[in-house]
Amino acid sequence: xxxxxxxxxxxxxxxxxxxxxxxxxxxxxxxxxxxxxxxxxxxxxxxxxxxxxxxxxxxxxxxxxxxxxxxxxxxxxxxxxxxxxxxxxxxxxxxxxxxxxxxxxxxxxxxxxxxxxxxxxxxxxxxxxxxxxxxxxxxxxxxxxxxxxxxxxxxxxxxxxxxxxxxxxxxxxxxxxxxxxxxxxxxxxxxxxxxxxxxxxxxxxxxxxxxxxxx
Amino acid sequence: xxxxxxxxxxxxxxxxxxxxxxxxxxxxxxxxxxxxxxxxxxxxxxxxxxxxxxxxxxxxxxxxxxxxxxxxxxxxxxxxxxxxxxxxxxxxxxxxxxxxxxxxxxxxxxxxxxxxxxxxxxxxxxxxxxxxxxxxxxxxxxxxxxxxxxxxxxxxxxxxxxxxxxxxxxxxxxxxxxxxxxxxxxxxxxxxxxxxxxxxxxxxxxxxxxxxxxxxxxxxxxxxxxxxxxxxxxxxxxxxxxxxxxxxxxxxxxxxxxxxxxxxxxxxxxxxxxxxxxxxxxxxxxxxxxxxxxxxxxxxxxxxxxxxxxxxxxxxxxxxxxxxxxxxxxxxxxxxxxxxxxxxxxxxxxxxxxxxxxxxxxxxxxxxxxxxxxxxxxxxxxxxxxxxxxxxxxxxxxxxxxxxxxxxxxxxxxxxxxxxxxxxxxxxxxxxxxxxxxxxxxxxxxxxxxxxxxxxxxxxxxxxxx
Ligand code: SF4
Numbered sequence: 001x002x003x004x005x006x007x008x009x010x011x012x013x014x015x016x017x018x019x020x021x022x023x024x025x026x027x028x029x030x031x032x033x034x035x036x037x038x039x040x041x042x043x044x045x046x047x048x049x050x051x052x053x054x055x056x057x058x059x060x061x062x063x064x065x066x067x068x069x070x071x072x073x074x075x076x077x078x079x080x081x082x083x084x085x086x087x088x089x090x091x092x093x094x095x096x097x098x099x100x101x102x103x104x105x106x107x108x109x110x111x112x113x114x115x116x117x118x119x120x121x122x123x124x125x126x127x128x129x130x131x132x133x134x135x136x137x138x139x140x141x142x143x144x145x146x147x148x149x150x151x152x153x154x155x156x157x158x159x160x161x162x163x164x165x166x167x168x169x170x171x172x173x174x175x176x177x178x179x180x181x182x183x184x185x186x187x188x189x190x191x192x193x194x195x196x197x198x199x200x201x202x203x204x205x206x207x208x209x210x211x212x213x214x215x
Numbered sequence: 216x217x218x219x220x221x222x223x224x225x226x227x228x229x230x231x232x233x234x235x236x237x238x239x240x241x242x243x244x245x246x247x248x249x250x251x252x253x254x255x256x257x258x259x260x261x262x263x264x265x266x267x268x269x270x271x272x273x274x275x276x277x278x279x280x281x282x283x284x285x286x287x288x289x290x291x292x293x294x295x296x297x298x299x300x301x302x303x304x305x306x307x308x309x310x311x312x313x314x315x316x317x318x319x320x321x322x323x324x325x326x327x328x329x330x331x332x333x334x335x336x337x338x339x340x341x342x343x344x345x346x347x348x349x350x351x352x353x354x355x356x357x358x359x360x361x362x363x364x365x366x367x368x369x370x371x372x373x374x375x376x377x378x379x380x381x382x383x384x385x386x387x388x389x390x391x392x393x394x395x396x397x398x399x400x401x402x403x404x405x406x407x408x409x410x411x412x413x414x415x416x417x418x419x420x421x422x423x424x425x426x427x428x429x430x431x432x433x434x435x436x437x438x439x440x441x442x443x444x445x446x447x448x449x450x451x452x453x454x455x456x457x458x459x460x461x462x463x464x465x466x467x468x469x470x471x472x473x474x475x476x477x478x479x480x481x482x483x484x485x486x487x488x489x490x491x492x493x494x495x496x497x498x499x500x501x502x503x504x505x506x507x508x509x510x511x512x513x514x515x516x517x518x519x520x521x522x523x524x525x526x527x528x529x530x531x532x533x534x535x536x537x538x539x540x541x542x543x544x545x546x547x548x549x550x551x552x553x554x555x556x557x558x559x560x561x562x563x564x565x566x567x568x569x570x571x572x573x574x575x576x577x578x579x580x581x582x583x584x585x586x587x588x589x590x591x592x593x594x595x596x597x598x599x600x601x602x603x604x605x606x607x608x609x610x611x612x613x614x615x616x617x618x619x620x621x622x623x624x625x626x627x628x629x630x631x632x633x634x635x636x637x638x639x640x641x642x643x644x645x646x647x648x649x650x651x652x653x654x655x656x657x658x659x660x661x662x663x664x665x666x667x668x669x670x671x672x673x674x675x676x677x678x679x680x681x
Contacts, residue, residue: 017529018405018505022641027622031279031290034254045643050629072525074406077439077505078641080341082254082358100406103375103441104341108357161236161373172359173262176367179232179240183369186231190242193228194333196462196470197244198270 001113003169004142007094009067011138011149012059013131017072019043021105024076024084038083039090060091063135068095070127076105076116085112095140097147097156099124110162113169115140117147117156126152142167218480221446222377222412225352225477229335231369238373241352245329246272246364247320247338248307250279250294255339255361256301266305268368273329274302274309277319279623280615281312282585287624305365318588318614321345321433321558325425326590328458332447332474337364342558342638344435347444348428349451350477354441375442376486378411382419384494389672391568392427393560393636393655395419396434397499399491401509408440411487414479415445419493425454426564433559437506437638446478500545500668501640501653503533508640512658512670516543536642537650538630545668548652551631553582553609553663554645555656557619560636561587563594565656569636570600572660572674573607579666582659583610583625585617609663621646634662 029041047058054061060069069088075098076084085108088096095115106116117140119127127149130136139148140156142163147154164170176183191197219227229241246268248255259266266272279286279294286292295312302309310316316327321342324330332350336343339361346353356370364370380399400407413435415428423431428445435443445451452471455461462470497511508530510517518541519530534541539548555561555569566586584604586592592614595601601611617625619637621644627633629648636659637644640651652668661671 015525015528016532017525020505020639020641022639022644026643026647027620030251030622031294034257045647050647074404074409074439074505077405078341078436078639080339080343080355080357081251085357100409102406103409103439104355104357104436108359111357111359159373161234161238164236172363172371173264173366176240176363176369176371182232183240183242183367186242187368190228194470194473196331196466197334199329199460 001169001171003167004113005167006139006141007067008137008139009094010063010065010135011068011070011131012063012066012135013128014059014069014071015128018074018077019071020078021076021081021084021102022078025081025087030081030083034086037090038086039092042087042091065092066135067092068097068138068140069093070097070124070131072124073099073121075101077102080104080108082108082112085109085114089114097124097127110165113166115142115158115166117158119147119154119156123154218483220377220479220483220485221350221414221444221477225333225335226374228333229352238371241335241370241372243337243364243368243370244271244334245324245336246368247324247336248272248274248298248361249277249320249340250298252339252358252361253294253297253301254358255365258358258362259365262366264366266307266365269306271368272305272307272365274298274307275320275323276311276317278616278620280317280613281623282583282612282615282617282625291623315589318590319558319561319616321429322562322587322591325349325429325454326458326588328455328461331455331461332451333477337370341436342433344441344443345429345433345558347435347442348425348432349455350444350447350474352442352444355436375412376410378408378413378440378487378489379485380413380415380489380491382415382417382491382493384419384492385422386419386493386496389657389675390496390498391655391657392423392430394496394499395493396431396437397501397506397509397653398496399489400434400438400506401499403438403489405437405505405507406439408435408438411440412442412444413440414485415443420445421448424564425450426562429562430559434506434638447474498655498658498671500658502537502539502545503530504536504640504642506638506640506653508533509653510545512545512668514545516541516545518542546670547667549632549667550580550634550652550662552580552627552633553578553659554618554633554635554637555582555659556585556587556617557637558587559638560656561585561591561614563591565636566591566595566600567598569656569660570603572657572664572671574603576607576664578608578663580663581608581610582663583612583618585612586614588614607663618645620644627651634659634668
């Protein structure tokens with residue numbers, strides 16, 4: 001994952017509350033390998049008719065090169081399916097602006113370089129009002145957590161850790177492996193305190209004393 | 216010493232370190248994977264890293280598991296085969312289609328004793344909150360996090376705020392954990408518990424069985440809470456004892472001692488507290504397209520004209536999708552079919568409560584009953600519940616996620632209306648254009664009997680009179 005600091009692109013309004021993960025990507029597409037791309041599945045059943053033809057005035061159909069989505073409360077609620085984020089990212093979306101996000105969706109987003117930018121309900125109202133006549137160019141700055149839309153600048157809320165992660169494009173596995181020793185020590189202590197933390201059916205495993213050996 | 220909550224005790228016991236920015240690195244005791252975890256296995260394969268703790272990782276085929284015959288398509292068969300080969304490659308115990316322990320991941324974890332008080336449990340599924348019913352720290356994670364747990368057996372997580380949902384009094388007859396859950400979600404909204412770990416307390420929660428507690432914790436995520444939990448007690452210990460992966464006799468007393476120290480201290484404070492009176496809760500059904508669109512079955516379809524701003528717009532869209540007119544009595548809504556299943560409501564007690572309503576009656580509409588696991592299926596058959604369902608005209612099928620997520624081919628046709636024991640009435644969740652009404656197993660059984668949404672208490676009353 002590569003990091004980023006600012007992004008300028010076209011913003012579209014998805015004027016709905018509770019855009020859940022089942023809408024973002026219907027389950028039937030999720031057996032597809034990621035290498036085939038998930039962009040075409042994004043909001044599939046909302047933006048395409050049952051014969052697969054696109055509904056022309058659906059926001060992201062009208063502006064296929066949009067990279068910023070402005071929506072309403074509880075965006076990404078529901079499932080832990082990271083495929084919902086893949087669909088957005090593969091479509092070309094870099095930022096979603098909304099008053100609130102599903103907790104798991106938000107952390108999945110950050111793990112894929114997608115910014116979940118939280119702003120107030122009133123700011124969303126105002127932004128959506130500005131987009132009624134069509135998409136507009138918007139600039140998002142991660143370093144000072146601001147969104148510039150026309151002549152207004154609004155601040156968004158984002159956890160500091162997530163801000164750093166997005167800017168640096170950090171990969172957690174690399175970070176964690178630096179703590180190998182602490183993990184091993186903590187594991188040994190944990191297993192001593194609760195030996196059943198290693199399931200008892202794994203008798204061979206325990207008698208092999210792997211439970212006190214670091215990985 | 217300052218007083219601590221269940222959340223604090225569980226958190227502290229698993230925290231390896233905390234970064235300056237407040238994020239904790241937590242040790243994971245049980246990692247449950249399923250067919251959907253293929254992205255994560257692909258990620259670790261890309262890096263060339265092994266699974267750090269195969270002995271703490273368990274796989275199960277559930278999301279794509281066929282409930283009738285073999286896999287519906289090649290793509291589905293491939294998903295199941297990929298899980299089996301990943302499990303095999305990494306030396307992970309996997310409850311595959313031919314294993315008598317197979318079932319829905321959140322049903323089999325507790326059933327096998329993999330889920331225990333005091334553990335940290337992760338799974339790439341948002342309903343992992345179910346396991347919190349045992350006093351465990353259990354939460355759903357995305358594919359990147361699943362890959363991280365596979366590679367390191369740890370997870371980075373910022374500690375959530377603690378929320379208490381205290382339920383006083385007693386639930387009335389015909390009212391269960393599902394109604395209780397939908398009641399608080401309707402009250403606080405689908406994002407009411409966002410950023411929080413919920414601890415359920417109070418007499419109504421204490422008197423729930425483990426099955427009921429699991430239903431309650433399962434639905435935490437539908438109110439936005441990634442974590443739901445209940446302090447362990449005698450009911451918990453009795454459920455756990457003797458399960459295949461539970462502590463054996465040598466460890467049992469020590470385990471009970473430790474588990475008994477987990478409940479929140481009496482004077483512990485919560486960032487958010489909510490109180491509900493169980494005796495005021497009626498059987499609940501959903502009318503819209505999120506679990507917060509829930510009302511007592513005695514109510515009428517809400518009128519968007521009486522709502523404000525975006526809520527009105529959303530309700531209008533939801534009613535349009537659901538094909539419902541404002542002001543209509545909920546009990547006048549006819550259903551086309553029913554579904555009893557899912558990790559929310561397919562445990563033995565759920566099947567018993569549906570069977571109690573269906574016994575000696577015929578269903579007016581078709582439907583399927585999918586037990587939460589093979590073991591639940593065996594037990595239900597031993598109790599003769601399968602006969603009741605079949606005699607009522609419903610189909611008794613194999614276990615898996617089935618129509619909860621419509622991945623295995625089982626689905627509701629567009630425009631059809633289904634009374635369902637599942638957890639999500641999202642647009643298209645049960646199939647493109649499907650209309651889902653969520654409710655308890657007893658309420659689904661009642662809808663099957665009459666062909667429309669029905670207050671199960673009426674049917675139970677008839678029974679008493681007869
Ligand atoms: S039954 Fe439904 S909610 Fe439960 S694990 Fe399966 S898909 Fe997820």
